[in-house]
Amino acid sequence: MSKLSYFGETHRLLRDTVSRFVERxxxxxxxxxxxxxxxxxxxxxxxxxAGLLGIGYPEALGGSEGDIxxxxxxxxxxxxxxxxxxxxxxxxxxxxxxxxxHFGSDELKQRVVPAVLRGEKIAALAITEPNAGSDVAxxxxxxxxxxxxxxxxxxxxxxxxxxxxxxxxxxxxxxxxGYGGVSLLMIEKDTPGFTVSKKLKKMGWxxxxxxxxxFQDCMVPVENLIGVENQGFVAIMNNFQNERLSLALMxxxxxxxALEACLEYVQDRKAFGKPLSGFQVTRHKLADMATxxxxxxxxxxxxxAKMDNxxxxxxxxSMAKNFATDVSDKLTYEAVQLFGGMGYMRESLxxxxxxxxxxxxxxxxxxxxxxxxxxxxxxx
Amino acid sequence: xxxxxAVKRVxxxxxxxxxxxxxxxxxxxxxxxAINPFCEIxxxxxxxxxxxxxxxxxxxxxxxxxxxxxQIRTALALGADRGIQIETEASPNSLSVAKLLKAVVxxxxxxxxxxxxxxxxxxxxxxxxxxxALAGYPQGTFASEVNxxxxxxxxxxxxDGGLQTVELKLPAIVTTDLRLNxxxxxxxxxxxxxxxKPLAVxxxxxxxxxxxxxxxxxxxxxxxxxxxGIKVGSVEELVEKLKNEAKVI
Numbered sequence: 095m096s097k098l099s100y101f102g103e104t105h106r107l108l109r110d111t112v113s114r115f116v117e118r119x120x121x122x123x124x125x126x127x128x129x130x131x132x133x134x135x136x137x138x139x140x141x142x143x144a145g146l147l148g149i150g151y152p153e154a155l156g157g158s159e160g161d162i163x164x165x166x167x168x169x170x171x172x173x174x175x176x177x178x179x180x181x182x183x184x185x186x187x188x189x190x191x192x193x194x195x196h197f198g199s200d201e202l203k204q205r206v207v208p209a210v211l212r213g214e215k216i217a218a219l220a221i222t223e224p225n226a227g228s229d230v231a232x233x234x235x236x237x238x239x240x241x242x243x244x245x246x247x248x249x250x251x252x253x254x255x256x257x258x259x260x261x262x263x264x265x266x267x268x269x270x271x272g273y274g275g276v277s278l279l280m281i282e283k284d285t286p287g288f289t290v291s292k293k294l295k296k297m298g299w300x301x302x303x304x305x306x307x308x309f310q311d312c313m314v315p316v317e318n319l320i321g322v323e324n325q326g327f328v329a330i331m332n333n334f335q336n337e338r339l340s341l342a343l344m345x346x347x348x349x350x351x352a353l354e355a356c357l358e359y360v361q362d363r364k365a366f367g368k369p370l371s372g373f374q375v376t377r378h379k380l381a382d383m384a385t386x387x388x389x390x391x392x393x394x395x396x397x398x399a400k401m402d403n404x405x406x407x408x409x410x411x412s413m414a415k416n417f418a419t420d421v422s423d424k425l426t427y428e429a430v431q432l433f434g435g436m437g438y439m440r441e442s443l444x445x446x447x448x449x450x451x452x453x454x455x456x457x458x459x460x461x462x463x464x465x466x467x468x469x470x471x472x473x474x
Numbered sequence: 475x476x477x478x479x480a481v482k483r484v485x486x487x488x489x490x491x492x493x494x495x496x497x498x499x500x501x502x503x504x505x506x507x508a509i510n511p512f513c514e515i516x517x518x519x520x521x522x523x524x525x526x527x528x529x530x531x532x533x534x535x536x537x538x539x540x541x542x543x544x545q546i547r548t549a550l551a552l553g554a555d556r557g558i559q560i561e562t563e564a565s566p567n568s569l570s571v572a573k574l575l576k577a578v579v580x581x582x583x584x585x586x587x588x589x590x591x592x593x594x595x596x597x598x599x600x601x602x603x604x605x606x607a608l609a610g611y612p613q614g615t616f617a618s619e620v621n622x623x624x625x626x627x628x629x630x631x632x633x634d635g636g637l638q639t640v641e642l643k644l645p646a647i648v649t650t651d652l653r654l655n656x657x658x659x660x661x662x663x664x665x666x667x668x669x670x671k672p673l674a675v676x677x678x679x680x681x682x683x684x685x686x687x688x689x690x691x692x693x694x695x696x697x698x699x700x701x702x703g704i705k706v707g708s709v710e711e712l713v714e715k716l717k718n719e720a721k722v723i
Contacts, residue, residue, distance in 0.1 A: 103544075103669065104548060104662075104666060104669065106544065107548060107551050107660055107665045107668070108660075108662055108665055110508070110660070111549065111659045111660045111661070111662075113658060115659055117488060144658075144661060145659070145660035145661025145662050145663060145664075146659075146661075149662055149701070158662040158663045158666075160662055198663070212680060257596050395593065413595065
């Protein structure tokens with residue numbers, strides 16, 4: 095490994111493991127799973143057994159510790175299955191568990207985390223509501239303390255793994271208006287008053303299930319409070335750093351696959367008597383695409399290295415997400431264009447990449463919210 | 475009981491191999507390399523024997539340049555206990571490999587040597603058999619099942635007519651076929667542990683073996699590109715075309 099590389103021997107071996115997992119367990123089925131708009135629950139168990147879900151989590155909770163670049167290797171390789179939905183669905187634990195791991199009681203941690211890391215249970219994060227998305231401080235789902243329970247009323251939407259999760263990390267309002275009145279509750283499937291009201295149909299990410307959740311006088315035990323009452327906002331914001339890095343990686347992964355598909359296609363596809371690669375306009379387009387992706391990857395790695403070093407990267411990770419999704423917007427568009435009519439067909443990977451990509455500059459904070467964060471850090 | 479497993483560094487089975495422009499060899503520049511799949515099956519079998527309490531130590535050995543330490547580390551991450559690299563820049567033929575392994579067998583005195591039946595790059599299917607002859611050990615090749623008990627190994631072999639079971643008195647040589655097992659994934663904790671496992675480096679000279687080359691590669695060519703097929707309307711037409719166009723019947 096080069097001295098300049100962020101990756102060492104451990105990362106190489108881990109990359110081999112994840113890439114084998116994708117080759118054996120995912121690639122033979124992914125087209126069917128996309129069309130079926132779901133993947134088998136068994137895949138969580140297989141990933142858990144291979145130790146893939148525990149990367150980055152404490153050993154005491156069944157994880158395998160590990161640095162940010164190990165997690166990054168996992169995301170990069172899972173993305174090579176060519177399905178953002180699969181990455182999001184299999185990875186929903188990574189947005190649901192961190193608040194519990196960092197702020198939850200020992201009892202709560204032991205009850206939730208090990209079973210999820212083994213792949214036996216599924217975890218989901220529920221923050222967005224029909225009337226509050228990026229504006230997290232504006233959530234309305236209410237939790238009123240009554241003795242040993244919180245009475246929860248409200249609705250959540252666009253929840254990844256929302257249909258079949260067992261544990262939900264839910265943002266609720268326990269206090270006054272604004273960010274100072276937000277708490278996080280762990281709500282279990284089958285709690286009376288909690289129902290999955292709808293499985294949502296989406297533009298992309300077909301393989302992941304996305305749900306609308308409803309809480310009607312849902313009684314949640316007080317011991318399910320994650321951390322301190324009315325201090326959930328900070329936990330949610332901390333959580334966003336990792337999610338944004340992961341979305342930047344997904345964007346780069348999408349770009350990588352789009353570029354690779356183009357590089358192969360332009361050598362095979364002939365027009366006017368020569369392969370597309372024989373046209374200077376094609377070669378220059380590909381050179382431009384490759385350059386942008388290279389810059390995005392290096393930037394994202396740099397931000398990851400700073401995070402690994404414990405530095406605060408609120409500004410940089412927002413920039414990386416915007417940069418990576420700008421690049422993936424452009425590359426997926428150009429890839430479909432290069433493929434022509436074939437790029438519009440579902441049998442082409444670039445067709446799926448184009449659809450799957452669209453969410454990346456929306457989820458985990460929109461491009462506009464990222465720009466708000468960046469401009470605040472610039473002093474405005 | 476000690477098991478010696480041989481692992482070879484080869485081009486990854488998912489990579490589309492390309493031939494160098496001068497036709498001298500397969501182009502390995504910037505190509506993903508991996509442990510030979512049959513060798514990986516051999517490692518897995520050794521690890522299973524250790525998990526059953528049959529084996530107590532697994533030694534993984536590889537022959538090649540420094541880079542082949544990567545494949546030894548993979549074997550260690552899968553569960554082998556220590557590694558030996560025999561460092562050489564030459565690409566030894568099967569007999570030289572077998573001689574080097576024989577020297578390791580003399581040093582290590584394993585009760586069982588597990589090897590892949592062949593490597594997916596050169597596809598010779600010779601090393602295990604040659605090693606058995608040099609060491610004077612019984613051999614069970616193309617194993618689809620291995621049972622070790624009371625100083626002997628029962629090996630079910632995949633042969634043309636079906637399955638054949640042979641009983642070998644240990645120490646013995648076993649080469650693995652595809653259906654023996656499905657190798658596990660190296661998990662992150664095991665990868666971390668592998669980093670601390672010992673890996674010794676030796677040279678052919680230290681083992682008293684001279685790598686001699688009896689073969690020269692004259693030319694490497696890619697297989698002919700596959701042509702598109704045709705649809706035939708009837709069995710008669712098919713037979714006619716097989717006879718007169720394809721000339722295969």
